[in-house]
Amino acid sequence: MISTTSQRLAIDDPSLAHLLYALMTAFPLLFLPTLLGLIINLGQKSSSAGALVSSHLRWQRRSTIGFMVLGGVGFSLSQIWLSAIIYLIATLWFCHRILKGWLNLTDGVAI
Template sequence: MISTTSERVSIDDPSLAHLLYALMSAFPIFFLPTLVGLFINLGQRTSCSGDMISSHLRWQRHSIIGFMLMGGIGLSLTQIWLSSIVYSIAILWFCHRIVKGWLNLTDGAAV
């Protein structure tokens, strides 16, 4: 006998999150892959079913938006020395977020 129950199956496939972390890590070359990753991430916000993957997508969104805000603050500063300090802090913070999130994703843990 064939059972036709319609249960919602939650599949935590981390391949999209890995792709988005890879796009985020390409920010020193061009900022465009990071923006593409943000748009993909925003498109997947409602269709993500697993708690682990949704926590990584949220982590990535907050990382990219925070990096853009800190970059905007650095751009608005008129002193070059102060602007370069803000940029350096923003880059270090963003790299930390990428590494921490990607390592947690590899371990199968939520952020």
């Protein structure tokens, strides 16, 4: 007997998440690849991605937005030395988030 009910399948193809992590790692290049990755990520927010890919997309969104907020705080400070410290902390934090997320994606672990 043929069933006519359709089930929504969750696609768990991590290739998009790998591409977005690669774009995030190019943040020293005028921050444009990271912004492009964020735009693509926001476009995929409502797609039917699986649990693994969805958790990594959320991780990437929060990482990029957090980096932009910390960069904005660093930009708004008037003391150069304090601004440089904030930029350094933001950069190290962002690199940590990229590395941790990409390694977990490679291992097949959700964040």
